[in-house]
Amino acid sequence: xxxxxxxRLSKSFGALQVLRNLSFMIRAEEKRVVIIGPNGAGKTxxxxxxxxxxxxxxxxxxxxxxxxxxxxxYRRTRLGLARTFQVTxxxxxxxxxxxxxxxxxxxxxxxxxxxxxxxxxxxxxxKAEKLLKELKLWEKRDFPVTSLSHGEMRxxxxxxxxAGAPNILLLDEPTAGLTxxxxxxxxxxxxxxxxxxxxxxxxxxxxxxxALAERIIVLHQGEIVADGKPxxxxxxxxxxxxxxxxxxx
Amino acid sequence: MTETTQRWKSxxxxxxxxxxxxxxxxxxxxxxxxxxxxxxxxxxxxxxxLLTGYTGLVSLGQAIFxxxxxxxxxxxxxxAGITNFFLLLLVALCVVVLISAFFGVLALRVKRLYFxxxxxxxxxxxxxxxxxxxxxxxxxxxxxxxxxxxxxGLSISLTSGAQFYYFVLVIAALCFLFIYLVTRSxxxxxxxxxxxxxxxxxxxxxxxxxxxxITYVLSAIIAGIAGMLFAYFNGYVNPAELHWLWSGDALxxxxxxxxxxxxxxxxxxxxxxxxxxWISSYTMYWFGxxxxxxxxxxxxxxxxxxxxxxxxxxxxxxGRTKD
Numbered sequence: 001x002x003x004x005x006x007x008r009l010s011k012s013f014g015a016l017q018v019l020r021n022l023s024f025m026i027r028a029e030e031k032r033v034v035i036i037g038p039n040g041a042g043k044t045x046x047x048x049x050x051x052x053x054x055x056x057x058x059x060x061x062x063x064x065x066x067x068x069x070x071x072x073x074y075r076r077t078r079l080g081l082a083r084t085f086q087v088t089x090x091x092x093x094x095x096x097x098x099x100x101x102x103x104x105x106x107x108x109x110x111x112x113x114x115x116x117x118x119x120x121x122x123x124x125x126x127k128a129e130k131l132l133k134e135l136k137l138w139e140k141r142d143f144p145v146t147s148l149s150h151g152e153m154r155x156x157x158x159x160x161x162x163a164g165a166p167n168i169l170l171l172d173e174p175t176a177g178l179t180x181x182x183x184x185x186x187x188x189x190x191x192x193x194x195x196x197x198x199x200x201x202x203x204x205x206x207x208x209x210x211a212l213a214e215r216i217i218v219l220h221q222g223e224i225v226a227d228g229k230p231x232x233x234x235x236x237x238x239x240x241x242x243x244x245x246x247x248x249x
Numbered sequence: 250m251t252e253t254t255q256r257w258k259s260x261x262x263x264x265x266x267x268x269x270x271x272x273x274x275x276x277x278x279x280x281x282x283x284x285x286x287x288x289x290x291x292x293x294x295x296x297x298x299l300l301t302g303y304t305g306l307v308s309l310g311q312a313i314f315x316x317x318x319x320x321x322x323x324x325x326x327x328x329a330g331i332t333n334f335f336l337l338l339l340v341a342l343c344v345v346v347l348i349s350a351f352f353g354v355l356a357l358r359v360k361r362l363y364f365x366x367x368x369x370x371x372x373x374x375x376x377x378x379x380x381x382x383x384x385x386x387x388x389x390x391x392x393x394x395x396x397x398x399x400x401x402g403l404s405i406s407l408t409s410g411a412q413f414y415y416f417v418l419v420i421a422a423l424c425f426l427f428i429y430l431v432t433r434s435x436x437x438x439x440x441x442x443x444x445x446x447x448x449x450x451x452x453x454x455x456x457x458x459x460x461x462x463i464t465y466v467l468s469a470i471i472a473g474i475a476g477m478l479f480a481y482f483n484g485y486v487n488p489a490e491l492h493w494l495w496s497g498d499a500l501x502x503x504x505x506x507x508x509x510x511x512x513x514x515x516x517x518x519x520x521x522x523x524x525x526x527w528i529s530s531y532t533m534y535w536f537g538x539x540x541x542x543x544x545x546x547x548x549x550x551x552x553x554x555x556x557x558x559x560x561x562x563x564x565x566x567x568g569r570t571k572d
Contacts, residue, residue, distance in 0.1 A: 053451070072456075073451050073452060073454075074451055074455055074456045075456075077453070077454030082452075082454075083452055085449075089448065089449045089452075090446070090449070091442055091445045091446050092446070093441075094445070098438070101438065102438055102439070102450075102453065103453050106450075108435075110435045111455070112435075112436055112463075113434055113435050113436060114434045114437065115431075115434060116435075117434060118433055118434060119433075121435060160453065164453065164454055
């Protein structure tokens with residue numbers, strides 16, 4: 001079954017062409033697809049076009065068989081698409097609990113209720129409690145979210161992404177800014193927590209990328225230069241050149 | 250736990266205001282008039298606070314709705330002889346909803362500063378329309394005078410200052426109660442989410458346009474109710490009620506009182522109306538003094554009076570736990 005289909009997608013900012021005629025497909029059965037590529041390859045722009053934050057210059061995005069190229073982002077989430085951000089993007093004046101409640105409420109029929117108090121919607125608290133306990137942040141539920149550590153905030157970023165129970169989740173560098181061991185730990189949490197969700201992950205840390213991936217797509221200067229199983233990518237000399245080229249060239 | 254304390258604080262504050270409000274008519278006539286004026290203004294500032302303080306939409310067009318509703322009352326009661334309050338309320342609210350529904354679609358297409366400029370432009374257009382093309386109906390600069398006190402069609406008379414004061418008090422209490430409920434509800438949470446991080450709200454799956462649109466129309470309705478009361482209270486309506494300066498005053502009172510808080514608008518209206526009354530009896534430079542107060546509040550009391558009061562309460566209760 002089709003999950004996400006990208007056809008001839010391109011995106012330009014003025015004269016700068018960031019995505020050039022990208023095409024690929026992710027079947028719903030595929031669970032772990034990792035996108036790698038050097039800085040400026042267009043990875044985040046690709047995510048923005050898929051989630052609907054940026055309109056593509058050309059091409060189409062199809063989600064579960066529906067053309068969503070011109071659909072606003074919030075409607076794409078209703079179809080089962082969610083995302084997280086590379087730079088942690090929470091609600092800074094809310095507590096941890098309030099952040100989660102807002103995320104759970106987004107897909108609940110009560111979201112337009114303006115008379116009944118938030119406290120009367122116990123089922124939202126139950127969902128938030130379950131997730132917080134699962135990820136061992138329950139003790140910190142009443143903390144202002146900005147008082148959490150960077151690693152915890154990355155975890156909250158992930159929680160906001162999964163609150164709507166998506167079928168496809170776009171993770172934009174989930175381990176950004178974490179130490180090596182924290183990154184490995186978070187990758188483990190992701191593996192464990194999101195067994196049945198199709199994940200499209202942008203990852204810079206090659207160790208984590210190869211550990212998570214069933215399939216790797218390599219992006220370079222807005223084009224797909226390789227797409228295949230991790231072992232194929234590892235053996236690909238061209239990719240070594242790209243990475244070595246950007247590092248030492 | 251914090252929620253319960255919060256609720257108790259709100260109840261106590263409401264009770265204090267309520268107790269004070271009930272004894273006001275025992276004061277001299279001018280005090281009753283001043284209190285009525287403060288209550289009406291506080292409803293108006295609350296409407297702007299819903300939009301700006303809770304949802305983050307800074308509008309310079311709030312006077313459109315205040316003034317339109319005031320004009321509906323003036324035109325229909327003075328010129329068409331319709332006196333029934335409920336009929337006028339219905340017509341005024343329909344007018345306000347139509348105008349806000351139309352302007353909202355256009356203004357909410359843009360964000361932040363641009364939204365403010367668009368609402369400012371709408372305010373100016375409406376003011377000009379009332380001044381010139383519709384002069385035949387609105388009587389232009391001269392305005393419309395001799396608006397009678399509302400006729401409720403019941404055996405309640407609202408002719409005396411005290412009676413009208415209680416009438417305004419009931420409506421103000423209902424408006425504040427409604428805003429209190431909204432801000433505690435899932436809808437209110439979403440409003441604040443939009444204020445703090447609209448980008449993330451969209452990613453979470455919220456139709457943020459719809460939330461902002463509903464809030465815009467709601468705030469217009471509340472401003473319209475305040476404008477209606479003002480027309481009855483003042484007995485006279487002129488185009489100044491539609492002018493963007495009055496929209497700016499709403500923002501100023503909001504800042505002075507405490508932006509994004511339930512009672513901030515009441516504090517702001519109290520300080521602003523009270524000080525204007527008091528200072529303008531000594532000097533004609535009220536506007537200059539108003540400006541200085543505003544600058545001081547923005548520089549030194551970011552949370553306004555409500556923030557200051559909350560800080561004092563915190564300090565007092567903090568001291569108590571130490572003992």
